[in-house]
Amino acid sequence: MSQRPAWSLLPQSLIRRKRDGARLDAAELRALARGIAEGQWSEGQVAAFAMTVAFRGMGVAECVAFTEALRDSGQRLSWPDLPGPVLDKHSTGGVGDGVSLLLAPLLAACGAYVPMISGRGLGHTGGTLDKLESLPGYDVNPAPERLRAVLCEVGCAIVGQSADLVPADRRLYAVRNVTATVDVPALMVASILSKKLAGGAQALVLDVKIGSGAQLPDEAPARALADLLLRVANGTGLRVRVALSDMSQVLGRHAGNALELGAALDLLCGRDGGSRLRALSLALAGELLCLGGLATDAADAGARLERALDSGAAAERFARMVAAQGGPRDLLERAAAHLPRAPVQQAVPAPQVGYVTRMDVRALGLTVVALGGGRSYPEQVIDHAVGLAEVLGRGVAVAAGQPLAIVHARTASAAEAAVRAVQAAIEIGPEAPAPDELWRWYTPATPPA
Numbered sequence: 001m002s003q004r005p006a007w008s009l010l011p012q013s014l015i016r017r018k019r020d021g022a023r024l025d026a027a028e029l030r031a032l033a034r035g036i037a038e039g040q041w042s043e044g045q046v047a048a049f050a051m052t053v054a055f056r057g058m059g060v061a062e063c064v065a066f067t068e069a070l071r072d073s074g075q076r077l078s079w080p081d082l083p084g085p086v087l088d089k090h091s092t093g094g095v096g097d098g099v100s101l102l103l104a105p106l107l108a109a110c111g112a113y114v115p116m117i118s119g120r121g122l123g124h125t126g127g128t129l130d131k132l133e134s135l136p137g138y139d140v141n142p143a144p145e146r147l148r149a150v151l152c153e154v155g156c157a158i159v160g161q162s163a164d165l166v167p168a169d170r171r172l173y174a175v176r177n178v179t180a181t182v183d184v185p186a187l188m189v190a191s192i193l194s195k196k197l198a199g200g201a202q203a204l205v206l207d208v209k210i211g212s213g214a215q216l217p218d219e220a221p222a223r224a225l226a227d228l229l230l231r232v233a234n235g236t237g238l239r240v241r242v243a244l245s246d247m248s249q250v251l252g253r254h255a256g257n258a259l260e261l262g263a264a265l266d267l268l269c270g271r272d273g274g275s276r277l278r279a280l281s282l283a284l285a286g287e288l289l290c291l292g293g294l295a296t297d298a299a300d301a302g303a304r305l306e307r308a309l310d311s312g313a314a315a316e317r318f319a320r321m322v323a324a325q326g327g328p329r330d331l332l333e334r335a336a337a338h339l340p341r342a343p344v345q346q347a348v349p350a351p352q353v354g355y356v357t358r359m360d361v362r363a364l365g366l367t368v369v370a371l372g373g374g375r376s377y378p379e380q381v382i383d384h385a386v387g388l389a390e391v392l393g394r395g396v397a398v399a400a401g402q403p404l405a406i407v408h409a410r411t412a413s414a415a416e417a418a419v420r421a422v423q424a425a426i427e428i429g430p431e432a433p434a435p436d437e438l439w440r441w442y443t444p445a446t447p448p449a
Contacts, residue, residue: 018052026065033069037168050181058186064235070194073168077200085292088201093125095365096250101264102281105317108155109308124365134258134384138327203239203291211248213361226442245439252277256387268315340385342408346415350398357429367421
């Protein structure tokens with residue numbers, strides 16, 4: 001086989017080939033990822049590549065090679081000495097989704113190790129790192145030695161993506177965010193899985209949201225994404241299950257960083273923090289226990305997780321993780337003293353009697369952003385205290401004037417605007433809607449190769 005000419009790996013050559021419908025091979029994709037990570041590709045070239053993938057797509061084998069090329073563009077974490085399985089999960093994003101805050105300590109309390117590399121909120125969806133930064137002192141970017149120590153001692157560590165971990169993806173995502181290519185399936189899949197593989201996960205559960213608050217609201221494209229995630233993960237050798245879960249209403253009862261963290265603490269400590277949030281967290285955690293060999297079946301996994309909750313073991317793991325990463329050492333005893341609280345709380349009155357029939361969850365998420373609790377651009381400083389509390393779910397009966405939610409705001413004028421936005425986003429009708437299925441496991445039409 002003749003040697004590949006050097007010019008064939010130049011950015012413009014690779015962009016042209018992809019633009020013209022070619023499938024890039026592993027060597028080309030490694031050169032592409034290395035060039036993006038090392039700054040040899042300009043911003044314009046990165047954007048051009050992302051747009052060609054938006055129009056041309058990637059086959060499964062090509063997406064596997066691209067995922068592995070991104071994974072190998074920087075540091076890879078490994079955990080050979082841990083006495084239990086390394087497990088992780090990823091969600092495509094939603095509103096009121098605090099599953100990670102529950103799932104990581106639950107798994108740790110059951111003998112797993114969870115080095116969870118999480119992200120910040122952007123657009124209408126919340127971010128796990130922002131929720132944790134509601135706590136004073138919590139370090140989302142610990143040094144590698146500290147991360148390893150926390151994981152070994154506590155069993156879970158929720159952190160951000162370091163500069164050395166999958167640097168090609170960090171740069172590519174920043175460009176995607178401003179070029180309308182965030183929701184391109186092949187780029188989504190490669191981004192998600194490359195970070196999980198680089199983080200050392202041995203098994204993974206992926207939560208693909210469907211509904212008005214999801215990145216892909218309609219079921220057909222969400223199922224297509226689930227299928228590609230499953231096939232590419234299998235192609236990399238990663239054990240994975242994919243769930244499709246409902247985002248046609250706020251997952252928990254709250255939307256907003258400190259409010260959601262408080263709800264997670266309530267659930268960990270045996271108080272009511274939202275039944276849907278609890279149920280989905282237990283379902284995803286249970287599947288991971290089975291994938292990791294820590295439970296024999298769903299019933300065994302469920303029993304182990306309930307014991308971890310009831311005994312306080314999961315709450316204790318969460319508190320130890322927070323303290324080990326610089327946060328308060330008395331979190332369980334004095335949570336309210338550490339979580340910021342907005343100075344203005346205002347109820348959103350239901351305009352009429354009836355039932356909550358529909359809600360625009362994306363609009364509710366954007367209402368939190370408008371209050372200051374989310375970002376319009378990546379570097380924006382956010383207000384951790386603001387948000388929406390006690391948001392009613394679909395099917396709930398309401399009387400005229402009954403609160404649909406409680407706005408937590410910085411000013412009275414911001415609260416008034418949020419009240420109007422929530423009323424516009426929640427529809428009241430004369431009849432209760434049929435209940436939505438909270439989650440189901442995705443089964444492909446044909447088994448993945």
